[in-house]
Amino acid sequence: KILLLSICVAYIAVKWTAPSFDPESLRGARVLVTGASKGIGEQMAYHYGRFGAKIVITGRREKALQQVVERCLSLGAQKALYIAADMANESEPDKVVDFALEKLGGLDYLVLNHIGSSSFSMWEGDVEHTRWLMKVNFFSYIQMAWKALPSLEQNKGSLVIVSSVAGKMPSPFVAPYVATKSALNGFFGSLYHELALKKSNVSISICTLGLIDTESAMSKVKGLVKAPAYPATEAALNIIRTGATRQQELYYPWFTHIICVIRDWFPPLTNYLIQNSINYNP
Numbered sequence: 041k042i043l044l045l046s047i048c049v050a051y052i053a054v055k056w057t058a059p060s061f062d063p064e065s066l067r068g069a070r071v072l073v074t075g076a077s078k079g080i081g082e083q084m085a086y087h088y089g090r091f092g093a094k095i096v097i098t099g100r101r102e103k104a105l106q107q108v109v110e111r112c113l114s115l116g117a118q119k120a121l122y123i124a125a126d127m128a129n130e131s132e133p134d135k136v137v138d139f140a141l142e143k144l145g146g147l148d149y150l151v152l153n154h155i156g157s158s159s160f161s162m163w164e165g166d167v168e169h170t171r172w173l174m175k176v177n178f179f180s181y182i183q184m185a186w187k188a189l190p191s192l193e194q195n196k197g198s199l200v201i202v203s204s205v206a207g208k209m210p211s212p213f214v215a216p217y218v219a220t221k222s223a224l225n226g227f228f229g230s231l232y233h234e235l236a237l238k239k240s241n242v243s244i245s246i247c248t249l250g251l252i253d254t255e256s257a258m259s260k261v262k263g264l265v266k267a268p269a270y271p272a273t274e275a276a277l278n279i280i281r282t283g284a285t286r287q288q289e290l291y292y293p294w295f296t297h298i299i300c301v302i303r304d305w306f307p308p309l310t311n312y313l314i315q316n317s318i319n320y321n322p
């Protein structure tokens with residue numbers, strides 16, 4: 041109990057000392073959000089729109105992107121444009137960043153959020169799917185980050201990576217997804233230090249999310265996972281706030297941080313909790 045209490049006190053202290061968020065800082069900011077045709081990315085696009093940012097969004101489905109752009113404009117975005125792209129295609133990540141740089145005249149924020157679809161089931165040896173997922177969820181991220189870095193550097197910009205608690209604490213039924221998120225955490229964790237050593241202007245924020253109530257996540261885990269799901273719109277706002285205040289990490293909901301901290305201290309307890317959060321009868 042004392043241990044848990046100390047963790048909670050330390051957590052509250054960290055939160056209190058976190059820099060405060062000024063939504064006005066996003067007025068006119070030039071933002072590229074990936075995977076914004078639905079889910080958390082869509083909600084981020086609306087928040088950026090309300091804050092008066094200039095945004096480019098991307099995803100594969102043109103019609104959905106068009107509708108999101110229209111809503112962003114009606115909410116107050118200074119500019120809202122879309123470009124349809126499939127991140128499994130090696131030339132598309134560069135194409136998307138070039139489009140945003142050209143249309144917005146530079147970038148202040150690059151928010152990497154998209155994911156390819158992957159089933160919620162036991163791994164049955166499908167290496168090809170894992171290879172494809174790495175392209176979409178990982179390689180396209182590092183390609184876009186590299187392409188955008190010079191402009192972000194020029195504008196004291198921010199790189200925001202949307203990751204998952206699954207990338208820190210592997211859970212069953214999502215092995216290929218876990219691999220891609222672990223790769224992101226490792227790669228951008230390393231890049232964070234390299235930029236700091238170079239005294240770069242660019243901040244990197246890695247966002248660790250728990251279960252969020254997006255349609256795609258809910259349809260996959262329904263009846264299989266016992267954990268509660270948290271609102272996409274709030275997750276989106278927390279991601280934006282983390283990028284705008286240039287914080288290194290976000291844990292949303294808050295207790296995901298505690299789960300990650302205690303993981304290494306009590307492995308049997310962690311294993312018990314993970315395996316008991318799943319409904320599975322062989």
Ligand code: NDP
Pocket residue numbers: 074075076077078079080081098099100101102104125126127128152153154155156157176202203204205249250251252253254255256257
């Ligand atoms: P969704 O499945 O709702 O949205 C995924 C987005 O990615 C869509 O806009 C989709 O657009 C786009 N996308 C899918 N495939 C491709 C592709 N091949 N090329 C380009 N874009 C593609 O995801 P969520 O909103 O649930 O998740 C968003 C982020 O949050 C992800 O990084 C995820 O890992 C993370 N996260 C989510 C959690 C959750 O419970 N929801 C939990 C932890 C982390 P389109 O179909 O038009 O291509």
